[in-house]
């Protein structure tokens with residue numbers, strides 16, 4: 001997939017990121033995941049998040065810190081953060097057997113999605129900044145993720161954001177090879193304030 005010609009990143013400045021609250025609808029969040037990950041399903045990449053029922057969303061969220069991006073009062077994006085201890089304990093995407101995530105100093109993120117009509121406006125970048133800052137604040141040396149290797153533009157996006165491929169894995173539940181990607185973090189003092197609690201975070 002090629003990068004859309006006219007990315008307008010100004011919308012991201014109007015987006016607020018905050019932790020998921022108990023009154024937020026998990027049904028809405030689950031359908032947001034389905035809508036966002038459909039682009040992969042349409043290309044034959046069977047990502048768990050494209051089909052998972054609300055119960056699975058609930059279970060996955062319980063294992064980490066879920067952040068949501070709000071635009072005009074509506075949840076339009078989400079990302080799930082796990083600190084390094086939780087990542088080592090639970091793994092990512094249900095697998096506890098990935099050596100990179102067992103190191104104990106690697107935080108992670110998953111369930112990363114933006115409403116299709118709002119993609120390409122920098123909201124994903126704001127969510128990534130949020131978890132990277134959270135990872136640094138919790139003392140992690142690295143933040144990692146799993147992404148479908150056939151989704152080349154995603155791998156390229158993470159490479160542009162300073163991630164590198166550290167492993168490959170084939171999940172039982174999916175039909176593709178995932179790239180495990182990771183980024184070394186600087187100390188919280190250098191990275192700066194977390195930018196949470198409903199503050200807007202300017203896009204790059």
Ligand SMILES: CC(C)(COP(=O)(O)OP(=O)(O)OC[C@H]1O[C@@H](n2cnc3c(N)ncnc32)[C@H](O)[C@@H]1OP(=O)(O)O)[C@@H](O)C(=O)NCCC(=O)NCCS
Pocket residue numbers: 001002003004007036037039112113114115118119120121122123124125126145146147148153154157160161
């Ligand atoms: C990945 C995702 C969350 C990014 O959200 P977003 O709001 O579109 O992201 P941004 O607008 O901040 O763009 C982030 C980068 O992706 C690139 N990008 C976004 N959409 C793209 C597309 N359709 N094609 C190519 N590149 C794209 C942008 O160029 C940008 O690159 P840059 O930061 O180097 O300039 C969103 O595309 C999505 O929900 N995808 C489906 C679910 C998914 O794949 N999740 C990640 C699984 S690992």
